[in-house]
Amino acid sequence: MYGWFWRHLPGNVWVKLLVSVVLALAVVYVLFQYVFPWAEPLLPFNDVTVDNQ
Amino acid sequence: MAATADETEEHTDAPEPESAERRRRPGRIAGAVSVFGELLITVGLLLGLFVVYSLWWTNVLADRKADKQAEKVREHWAQGTDQGPGALDTKDGIGFLRVPAMKNGSVLVEKGTSTDVLNNGVAGYYTDPVKAMLPMTGEKGNFTLAAHRDGHGAKFHNIDKLHKGDPIVFETRDDWYVYKVSSILPETSKYDVGVVDAVPKESGWKKPGHYITLTTCTPVYTSRYRYIVWGELVRVQKVDSKRTPPPELR
Numbered sequence: 001m002y003g004w005f006w007r008h009l010p011g012n013v014w015v016k017l018l019v020s021v022v023l024a025l026a027v028v029y030v031l032f033q034y035v036f037p038w039a040e041p042l043l044p045f046n047d048v049t050v051d052n053q
Numbered sequence: 054m055a056a057t058a059d060e061t062e063e064h065t066d067a068p069e070p071e072s073a074e075r076r077r078r079p080g081r082i083a084g085a086v087s088v089f090g091e092l093l094i095t096v097g098l099l100l101g102l103f104v105v106y107s108l109w110w111t112n113v114l115a116d117r118k119a120d121k122q123a124e125k126v127r128e129h130w131a132q133g134t135d136q137g138p139g140a141l142d143t144k145d146g147i148g149f150l151r152v153p154a155m156k157n158g159s160v161l162v163e164k165g166t167s168t169d170v171l172n173n174g175v176a177g178y179y180t181d182p183v184k185a186m187l188p189m190t191g192e193k194g195n196f197t198l199a200a201h202r203d204g205h206g207a208k209f210h211n212i213d214k215l216h217k218g219d220p221i222v223f224e225t226r227d228d229w230y231v232y233k234v235s236s237i238l239p240e241t242s243k244y245d246v247g248v249v250d251a252v253p254k255e256s257g258w259k260k261p262g263h264y265i266t267l268t269t270c271t272p273v274y275t276s277r278y279r280y281i282v283w284g285e286l287v288r289v290q291k292v293d294s295k296r297t298p299p300p301e302l303r
Contacts (some may be wrong), residue, residue, distance in 0.1 A: 001091040028102065036106045041168060045107065047276040048209070048269045049166045049199045050246050051182060 107204045108274075115174030115206035122146060122173065123161045130226045147187065148225040150176050150198065151302055155211040159224065166199045174206025176267075183249045188223060188230045188286070193261040196223070197249040202269045202280075209269035212280050213239070220301035221265055221284045227292055229299045232265045232284035240271060240278045248281045256283045 009016040040046065126146045149159035163170050166177040178185040179197040186194020200208040215221075215234055223230040236256050238248065247254050248268065252261055263286035271280035290299050 001088045031099070031102055032106055032110055036103055039103070040107065040111075044276050045274065046168075046201060046204060046270070047243065048171065048201055048279070049179070050241075050243055050248055050268060050279055 111172070111204040112174075112206055115172060115201075115204075117174075119161055119174030119206055122163075122175070123149070123159070126161065146175065147178070147189070148223055151222045151224060151298075152215065152219070153302060154215045154219045155209070156214075157208055157211065160200065160208045162198065162223070171199065171201055172205045174201075174208065176200035176208055179249050182246045183251070185249075186251065188263065188265075188289075189225055189228070193251075193263055195249065195251050195253070195264045195266055197266040197268070199268045202271065203274055209267060209280075210273070212267060212269050212282060213271075215267075215282050221267070221282075222299060222301055223265070224292075229290040229292060231287050231290065231299055231301055233287050234282055234284045236283045238281040238283075241281060243270075243276070243279050245279065248279070253281075253283065255281075258283075258285075262286070 006016060006020070009019050011019070122145060126148075129145060146161045146163045148162050150162055151159045161175040163173070163175045163177055165180050170177045176198045177200070178187065179199065183195075183197065185197040186192060188196050200206070202209055202212070215237070217234050217237065219234045221232040221234065223232070235258075238255050241248060241255070248256075249266055252258050252264075253266065256264075258264065265284040265286070267282040267284075269280050270276040271278050
């Protein structure tokens with residue numbers, strides 16, 4: 001999977017490395033900005049009040 | 054033609070084409086296993102990132118927001134735009150909770166205990182299921198608060214460091230309300246709404262008074278139970294011109 005991805009990146013090793021790092025950072029950004037905030041309320045880690053529900 | 058050309062090229066590149074071929078192209082099953090392994094690693098990384106997000110990044114965001122909001126409230130107070138004792142601006146926050154034992158500075162208190170409010174790194178006073186009685190009204194009742202134990206500012210993270218007799222100070226524009234911890238319920242069900250009643254049964258109090266209640270989740274990193282701390286008002290001190298904190302905070 002990652003091997004396939006690496007083989008299909010353009011350029012030499014350094015260009016590939018740079019592109020990979022940028023892509024990884026982009027993935028982390030999307031996760032922190034959109035995916036995790038969406039997922040968090042669905043997970044039972046952070047309810048602090050008492051209620052009837 | 055092309056095929057033969059390729060073959061000759063391969064031959065010149067690798068002296069042992071058969072063994073090199075076998076090493077380079079593993080079988081179908083081995084390929085599937087390696088993809089599966091990489092997927093597992095990916096899931097592991099995702100979960101690790103989620104932990105980083107919930108325990109660190111949400112704190113960064115919430116503290117930033119809370120600091121900004123707190124500054125706004127302080128400015129508001131300094132300008133004295135609220136006219137008269139009845140004019141209470143509950144939108145920006147009503148005051149600051151300062152608990153020396155929790156070592157978390159001053160925590161802004163805002164209205165409501167929904168996640169939208171609490172995720173901003175503040176403590177919220179209950180409006181549901183039982184409305185909190187705000188100390189500024191001067192009436193007897195229970196000033197009930199909630200805040201996060203972990204993530205989103207984690208304002209009540211050190212709630213277990215509070216012991217009987219420790220001060221809980223609530224700072225408003227005009228007054229310091231000094232409470233003392235009188236009882237603690239280290240674990241209760243999240244459905245136990247009785248803990249935020251005007252006179253909570255488990256607290257040991259029998260008649261109405263000026264009470265404060267802190268609620269958060271326990272054990273740390275989970276939301277299985279609720280941790281409750283009850284306190285009683287011991288005195289109210291006027292804020293002086295320099296906002297000198299009461300002796301409990303020094």
